[in-house]
Amino acid sequence: MPTELALKTLLILLVVVGGIAPLMSWIERKRAGGAQANVRRSGIGELTPAGSHHPLAEKVALLGSARFASAAAQRVLQRAIPLIVAIPAIIAFAVIPLGGEYQFGDTRFSLVLSDADWGMLTLFALAMLGTYGSVIAGCSNDAEPALLRSVRAPAQMLSYQLAMGLSLVGLFMVFETLKLSEIAMAQDTTLRALGLFEHAFGLSRPLLEWARLPAWGVIYQPLAFVLFLASITAANARAPFDLPEGDAEQIASKHFEYSGLHFGLFFNSESVQIVVSAGLLATLFLGGWSVPYLSSDFILYGVGRWLGDGFANGFLLLIHVAAFVAKLAAMIGVQLALRAAVRRMSYLRAMDLCWKVILPLAFGNILATGLVLLAVRQSA
């Protein structure tokens, strides 16, 4: 068991931190620059095919840049902060299921690193701890402008973390669990798209049986998807809510007070946060590892009948991981495209949006979900 755990942990570290994050920094440089037809933003240019050396060159450049710290800075704190931000961001990925459970002979192999009942709560708690980075980055340098700056960014992050939690309550009501593996499992099926109208219009039974949609969270809770996407983007301080790094705003201390590899850690943990958000969006709203219209049982039965159970389980594992990675990539793409496409908001507008639009809508969503669930369960 411990070796299995260690192997999975290593896999996640390698794939997420070592693989996807550099890929994303390449996309952010080259593709986002291309989307805005901005030649300069594409950076060093095309030394290698499609500028693929960028992620590495970036880190080397950071290595070479001078480290700055004021004489009054609290050294220990200042050095520790980038780590305090990076570690929760990486740990968060442990809760996200990369796949289901598979049976090989007598052993069950699960692709969830930490399958706790309170998985979602862990994620919220870790996100909370991440805000300390922005708070303390300002204090540790003992400079007054930095202090003021470091109040604005955490205020935004805290507000949107509140919105993030509330926007998901409706989803938890539908799936009746906080366990991410169960949420993913519950989406591994289909629902009758017109089921709600069964009693209303006297639709014929065959039509109801055949008009099916994958039972994904986004189908149950479309509003929650939009609210959650907006608030997780803002909680990660990504465009169009990237005011902490906006030149016209008071920029956040971590972008200002840090240089060299310390900044590199902040920068990398932002990429990791995007991967975690994408994994969360995929798991909660897009069915996680499930393949639409092809449930696990269906594949197991179909393949297992011809090629044996062991092969069927292996095949299922591969196809589930592939489905998850595809959804993950799509959600990362959405977040990166948002940055290229949408203009930055002003700080006051972003806070207004959180407290006056997203929060009331989230509360409304909870109320509506409750009423619909009550009606459906009464009629059933």
Place this chain on the structure above:
Amino acid sequence: MSFAALLFYLCGALAIASALSMLLNARDALASALSLVVTMVSLAVIYVLLEAHLVAAIQVLVYAGAVVVLFLFVVMLLNLRREEFSPSRQKLVRAASGFALVLALTQFLRWLAPGLRPFPALPTGFGSHRVLGIALYTDYVLLVELVSLVLLAAIVASVVLVKRRLDS
């Protein structure tokens, strides 16, 4: 020693050390608040060992997260500095009272110890959000609503207080 016991002693020691550091650093508000975070997080680990998972998550989420960040906001906005505190003259008094308190606590625990029994086996689902949620919204629904009213009153009161100062 099992892994759980090891974790317990580790986090217990960390909680005590960081609580002490919070008190000893009382003149450096930032260090004090950060020690409080460490105390909260190590307590959360102990809650997990006690199977109180929801309490642990809420401990990190609310106390280590929101509450201490608000403390830090206040610390930063007031910009308290070491020099602004008058030098302490009562070191001896403080040390003595601390020692007396520790002595009293150990005596109390010694008095308590004979009456302690091992815990009965935990019921299924103990400490989960499900069980707690059902208990809160059935048996204790009146209390929950009363507490939420108190919180609402506190919010309204704080808005009124700030508003009056802004208007004048």
